[in-house]
Amino acid sequence: MSEVAHADVVILGGGIAGAGAAYEIAKTRSVILLERESVCGYHATGRSAASFTENYGTGLVRRLALGSRPFLASPPAGFCEHPLLSPRGMLTIARADQMERLDAELARARLLVPSIVPVSIDDALARVPVLRRDYLAGAILEPHSMDIDVDALQNGFLRGARAAGARIVTRAQVRGIACRNGEWQVETPAGLFAAPVMVDAAGAWADEVAQMAGIAPLGLQPLRRTAFNIPAPVGHSIAHWPLVNDVGEEFYVKVAGGQLMVSPADATPSKPMDAWADDMDVAIGAERLERATHLTVTRVSHSWAGLRTFAADRSPVVGFDPRAEGFFWLAGQGGYGIKTSSSLSRIAAALIGGQDLPDDLQRLGISASDLSPARFAPAPQVSSPSTTRGAA
Ligand SMILES: Cc1cc2nc3c(=O)[nH]c(=O)nc-3n(C[C@H](O)[C@H](O)[C@H](O)COP(=O)(O)OP(=O)(O)OC[C@H]3O[C@@H](n4cnc5c(N)ncnc54)[C@H](O)[C@@H]3O)c2cc1C
Numbered sequence: 604m605s606e607v608a609h610a611d612v613v614i615l616g617g618g619i620a621g622a623g624a625a626y627e628i629a630k631t632r633s634v635i636l637l638e639r640e641s642v643c644g645y646h647a648t649g650r651s652a653a654s655f656t657e658n659y660g661t662g663l664v665r666r667l668a669l670g671s672r673p674f675l676a677s678p679p680a681g682f683c684e685h686p687l688l689s690p691r692g693m694l695t696i697a698r699a700d701q702m703e704r705l706d707a708e709l710a711r712a713r714l715l716v717p718s719i720v721p722v723s724i725d726d727a728l729a730r731v732p733v734l735r736r737d738y739l740a741g742a743i744l745e746p747h748s749m750d751i752d753v754d755a756l757q758n759g760f761l762r763g764a765r766a767a768g769a770r771i772v773t774r775a776q777v778r779g780i781a782c783r784n785g786e787w788q789v790e791t792p793a794g795l796f797a798a799p800v801m802v803d804a805a806g807a808w809a810d811e812v813a814q815m816a817g818i819a820p821l822g823l824q825p826l827r828r829t830a831f832n833i834p835a836p837v838g839h840s841i842a843h844w845p846l847v848n849d850v851g852e853e854f855y856v857k858v859a860g861g862q863l864m865v866s867p868a869d870a871t872p873s874k875p876m877d878a879w880a881d882d883m884d885v886a887i888g889a890e891r892l893e894r895a896t897h898l899t900v901t902r903v904s905h906s907w908a909g910l911r912t913f914a915a916d917r918s919p920v921v922g923f924d925p926r927a928e929g930f931f932w933l934a935g936q937g938g939y940g941i942k943t944s945s946s947l948s949r950i951a952a953a954l955i956g957g958q959d960l961p962d963d964l965q966r967l968g969i970s971a972s973d974l975s976p977a978r979f980a981p982a983p984q985v986s987s988p989s990t991t992r993g994a995a
Contacts, residue, residue: 605795610635610770612955613789613798615777615812617643619940620933621804622757623948625764625771628802628955634769635796637789639776644757646877647806647940650909652830652857652864654846655749655942656693658712658719663918663974665715666967667943673963674945675751682759685752691857692845693748694727696895699740705850709743719745731844733836733896748846750857751941760948772796777805780816787816787929800955802931807875807910809934818927821920821979823912823935826870829884831906832862836898847895854891862904865892873910880906911938914979919943921950922975931955932976950974 610633614621617638625636640646655675657668675687697705712719720743727742728734761771775793780801782788787801805812810820835841835858846857852868867888871881889900914920914935924930933951936943946969949961960971972978 607788607795607797608635608770609786610796610798612800612802613637613787613796614802614804615789616804616806616808617761617771617773618646618648618804618806619644619753619757619760619944620806620936620947621802622760622764623944624802624804624933624951625769626760626767627948627952629764629767629769630952631956634764635798636764636769636771637775637777637791637793637796638771638773641773643761643771643773644754647909647911648753648757650830650878650907651753651941652846652855652866653751653753653859653941654691654693654857655688655751656745656846657716658693658695658708658745658748660937660939661916661918662715663969664937664939664943666969667919667946667964668939669715670964670967670969671943671945675749675756675942678759679763682763683752683755685755687752687756687759688749689752691748691750692730693745693848694722694730694845695743695745695848695850696727696734696739697741697850698738701850702740705741705743708850712743712745716745716747718747719743731847732839733898734847735896738895744845753941756941756944760944777812777815780812782816800929800931802933802951802955804933806934806936807873807912809912809932811875813924813930813932816927816930818924818930819980821914821932821935821976823914823920825873825875825910825912827873827878827908828866828911828938829869829880829888829906829908830864830866831880831885831888832859832864832904833898833900834902834904835862849891849895854888854895856892856896863898865889865900867891870911875910878908878910880908884908913937916978919947919974920976920979921947922954922971922977924980925977926980
């Protein structure tokens with residue numbers, strides 16, 4: 604019989620969610636993180652637009668982003684070699700038929716971020732000269748939106764977790780989960796692992812992992828989003844262009860690695876999988892970009908897709924499952940998992956440690972109940988020994 608490696612907490616999934624949780628939890632507890640792939644961050648985390656905005660997502664998501672900014676702007680000494688954030692700005696544009704929506708977005712955005720302001724068409728064109736004047740009816744600017752160095756953030760989390768004693772095990776696809784002697788026992792090709800607390804940070808696979816543990820899924824829905832790079836337009840200095848985002852989420856374009864990254868902002872329901880870019884979605888993105896700008900897409904240098912996984916109310920799910928002792932959800936980060944990673948990791952560590960949420964997050968109006976899986980999976984009325992673990 605193979606030996607079982609024990610820890611206080613076993614984390615399933617080595618994307619930004621699992622890595623951030625390992626970093627925070629390992630400060631006070633022994634941690635084992637299990638990742639199926641040969642490297643951490645291969646799925647959604649490695650395919651993002653790397654954008655930090657406080658002006659996108661549900662109200663709760665926006666507050667989680669606000670709560671993450673201090674860490675991202677000023678990580679602890681030794682966390683990374685270069686700043687995690689660099690200035691970008693975000694210009695949200697609207698056609699005449701979208702102006703009502705732009706006004707509503709501006710009013711909503713300014714509730715939390717008063718620095719977001721309307722800008723004139725001339726100002727928008729000065730910032731991004733390839734925009735078509737006859738396309739634009741209005742624009743708003745989020746001046747303090749940033750680019751995130753996702754690799755540095757992910758590696759900083761993993762390095763910090765290891766330094767605190769966490770074990771990161773790759774090529775460890777979880778194939779079976781059982782509840783034995785008050786512990787979750789997890790079977791992988793890399794061995795058997797067990798802990799009284801198991802964190803489900805499996806991204807698009809989070810519901811599948813729960814089902815492996817005998818827990819009914821929460822109805823998380825992976826949605827595919829496509830992106831592609833095109834060469835920088837000749838004769839333009841693009842380095843300081845803000846991210847340009849259509850207010851109706853029809854497309855966005857941003858500077859990335861000296862090129863332009865374009866997305867049709869698609870959201871196609873998918874099963875959990877290694878997603879790839881569909882040619883039709885790339886063509887739609889190119890067409891929308893060409894409609895709004897003077898750019899012509901003649902060459903796509905790279906295209907990809909990733910899964911953004913949402914709960915029904917489009918806010919993350921973080922907390923112990925009321926139906927199964929020791930099963931902790933850290934899922935449903937949707938299109939916001941990078942920018943909210945510091946807040947969500949700290950919340951996970953606090954709840955697993957039986958503590959209140961960090962003061963700074965409470966002051967932002969974030970509460971554990973808003974994030975709890977209990978909003979989708981109410982606690983059973985009567986619990987009995989047979990229903991306290993792994994019961995659906
Ligand atoms: C095109 C695109 C643009 C985006 N842009 C942004 C952005 O600008 N800003 C932002 O904040 N967010 C953005 N996002 C969202 C962000 O990428 C995600 O919210 C975040 O990466 C989710 O992290 P995760 O760790 O939950 O998931 P993942 O990174 O997918 O990690 C889950 C991990 O679990 C592992 N796993 C699954 N099943 C098992 C198993 N059985 N055993 C072991 N391991 C398993 C997987 O291999 C995977 O590595 C974007 C996403 C996409 C696709």
